[in-house]
Amino acid sequence: MRQAIISFFLLMPTFCPSAHAAACPNLSVHPGITTLFLQTDFGEKDTASKIFATGMEDAIKKSRQFCLVQDLRAANFALDLAGVDITEDHERAAVSMVLISEKGSLLTHWIRVSSIDNTEKNCQEDVVKVDRAIQRSKRHR
Numbered sequence: 001m002r003q004a005i006i007s008f009f010l011l012m013p014t015f016c017p018s019a020h021a022a023a024c025p026n027l028s029v030h031p032g033i034t035t036l037f038l039q040t041d042f043g044e045k046d047t048a049s050k051i052f053a054t055g056m057e058d059a060i061k062k063s064r065q066f067c068l069v070q071d072l073r074a075a076n077f078a079l080d081l082a083g084v085d086i087t088e089d090h091e092r093a094a095v096s097m098v099l100i101s102e103k104g105s106l107l108t109h110w111i112r113v114s115s116i117d118n119t120e121k122n123c124q125e126d127v128v129k130v131d132r133a134i135q136r137s138k139r140h141r
Contacts, residue, residue: 033067034134036060037075042083048093048116049083052123056081059123065131076102077134091116097126099133108133 038057042049056079060066069075083095092115099107110129114122 034065034077035069035075036066036130037069037072037078038081039078040081040083042081042093043085045090046083046085046093047090048085048087048114049095051116052083052093052095052112052114052119053081055119055123056126059120059127060130063127063131066127077107077130078102079130086113099130101137105137107137 040053078100080098083093086092086094095112098109
């Protein structure tokens with residue numbers, strides 16, 4: 001069972017529909033901003049997962065280093081989130097996060113277990129993780 005859940009989280013990001021994100025500011029006016037395409041997938045009843053995905057989108061929009069784009073072709077990186085609520089009351093979610101470069105290379109993957117109460121804090125921490133992974137990848141080019 002545990003193996004099946006882990007496999008689900010590893011495979012789901014490749015089949016995810018895109019999230020609806022706001023357009024970036026003019027990148028020629030804001031040089032150095034990394035464009036990011038966010039894809040999400042969660043069940044219709046997965047309230048905590050949906051709240052986390054929305055929180056992640058908000059945290060990225062508030063960041064100084066990232067700008068969400070709606071077209072994958074305009075993105076430097078893609079962040080795929082696949083979530084499932086893990087409690088019957090839909091208060092906690094397990095979210096698989098996969099960061100992929102524009103060339104299709106897997107940069108990092110982690111699983112976040114988050115309660116609705118900790119969504120904002122966890123999303124801020126995860127934006128930092130994304131930034132660190134991108135900075136590491138740039139050093140190794």
